[in-house]
Amino acid sequence: GQSLEQPSEVTAVEGAIVQINCTYQTSGFYGLSWYQQHDGGAPTFLSYNALDGLEETGRFSSFLSRSDSYGYLLLQELQMKDSASYFCAVRVRPNLNSGGYQKVTFGTGTKLQVIP
Amino acid sequence: DAGVIQSPRHEVTEMGQEVTLRCKPISGHNSLFWYRQTMMRGLELLIYFNNNVPIDDSGMPEDRFSAKMPNASFSTLKIQPSEPRDSAVYFCASSLNGNNEKLFFGSGTQLSVL
Numbered sequence: 224g225q226s227l228e229q230p231s232e233v234t235a236v237e238g239a240i241v242q243i244n245c246t247y248q249t250s251g252f253y254g255l256s257w258y259q260q261h262d263g264g265a266p267t268f269l270s271y272n273a274l275d276g277l278e279e280t281g282r283f284s285s286f287l288s289r290s291d292s293y294g295y296l297l298l299q300e301l302q303m304k305d306s307a308s309y310f311c312a313v314r315v316r317p318n319l320n321s322g323g324y325q326k327v328t329f330g331t332g333t334k335l336q337v338i339p
Numbered sequence: 340d341a342g343v344i345q346s347p348r349h350e351v352t353e354m355g356q357e358v359t360l361r362c363k364p365i366s367g368h369n370s371l372f373w374y375r376q377t378m379m380r381g382l383e384l385l386i387y388f389n390n391n392v393p394i395d396d397s398g399m400p401e402d403r404f405s406a407k408m409p410n411a412s413f414s415t416l417k418i419q420p421s422e423p424r425d426s427a428v429y430f431c432a433s434s435l436n437g438n439n440e441k442l443f444f445g446s447g448t449q450l451s452v453l
Binding site for chain 2: 327
């Protein structure tokens with residue numbers, strides 16, 4: 224199976240930078256995604272890393288190290304609206320007989336609170 | 340595009356009743372996922388369809404749960420009989436071309452079983 228670990232809660236100040244880490248244990252790893260979910264809302268896609276390195280999308284960046292089974296989401300210039308839960312998710316191929324099917328398994332989420 | 344559409348948004352039912360949740364994926368997407376979200380267990384994958392065919396149902400909790408996808412634009416998740424522990428938010432998600440790099444989620448169905 225797959226296991227993902229991320230901190231349960233993080234608090235940061237408006238305008239600051241925050242990093243949310245994710246470590247995973249799985250076989251058949253294809254890539255790591257990040258999703259944002261506001262209270263009462265649906266998860267929305269933020270970024271995806273298949274290769275090692277940093278992917279930047281505006282204020283948000285995501286990093287992956289396949290050798291370390293580790294990734295992080297970096298949020299810069301924090302705004303109050305960034306207060307939400309952030310989930311990492313691994314895309315894996317369950318087994319060689321899965322016919323190319325890639326399963327997406329989510330971590331338990333990190334609740335980010337941005338304070339003034 | 341209207342996005343992934345789920346109905347109903349809220350469902351309150353009594354234990355033992357049948358519950359049917361509905362999902363319309365984004366047009367052109369050929370992969371569809373059903374997830375369940377609770378505080379205790381987070382987002383759990385229940386079942387995955389590709390080209391209307393169930394590929395992985397290992398996350399379906401028990402025989403009381405069943406899912407169908409009769410065509411590319413419609414899927415249902417049925418619970419019969421429902422139990423209080425089934426109370427959760429149920430999300431449907433779809434992706435393009437089965438690569439599953441990016442999932443698009445519906446607004447979810449908040450299910451309460453009394």
